[in-house]
Amino acid sequence: VQLQASGGGLVPDGDSLRLSCVASGRSFRGYNVGWFRQAPGKEREFVANIKWAGGSTTHANSLKGRFTISRDIASNTVYLQMNNLKPEDTAVYYCAASSRIIWSQIGVPSSYDHWGQGTQVTVSS
Numbered sequence: 001v002q003l004q005a006s007g008g009g010l011v012p013d014g015d016s017l018r019l020s021c022v023a024s025g026r027s028f029r030g031y032n033v034g035w036f037r038q039a040p041g042k043e044r045e046f047v048a049n050i051k052w053a054g055g056s057t058t059h060a061n062s063l064k065g066r067f068t069i070s071r072d073i074a075s076n077t078v079y080l081q082m083n084n085l086k087p088e089d090t091a092v093y094y095c096a097a098s099s100r101i102i103w104s105q106i107g108v109p110s111s112y113d114h115w116g117q118g119t120q121v122t123v124s125s
Contacts, residue, residue, distance in 0.1 A: 001026050001114050005095045008119030011085055015123070019080040021095030021116060028052040028071070032101045033078045034112060035069060037091035037121075046107035047093070050078060058106060085123045092118040 007019040021033065035047040048059045048069035057069050068081045078095060096112035105111040 001028070001031070001097055003095050003097060003114055003116035005093065005116040005119045008093060008121045010122045010124065013085065013087060013123055013125050015085050016081070016083045017085065017121060019082070019093055019095075019119060019121075021078040021080075023076050023097070027076055028078065028097065031097045031099050032106060032112075033069075033071070034096045034098075034106060035078075035080045035093060036096060036109060037089075037093045038118075039088075039091040042091075044094070044109045045091075046109075048080060049106045060107070082121070085121075087123045087125045090122050092120050094118045 002024045004022045011017055029052055031052050032049055034049040036044050037047055038044040046060050047063060048067060050057045050069045050071055055071060066084050070079045095116045097114040098112045101111050
């Protein structure tokens, strides 16, 4: 499956953005889809995950309440709604998918075998 992430941009502190991740080549059916982010000089960080079948979600504790992952089955798209953005949220955001994942490892980048190209989010202070 090929992933295309979009929706990033430059926004002021406190603003919102919604990122999209679209799958081409096949459906997300049977996949877990995650969002990660990577700031300059830092390791890739888990943001959220959604299980396509059933839609159960997991969010990084530090981002709960501000970030929400969701899916739209009809358009085969996974979204990341980001509210009250802060300068420390500045990073490249990646979507990733895995057809076989151990639930305890959903926050580990190596658990995912398909990655999108990333979309830049910059939050100005």
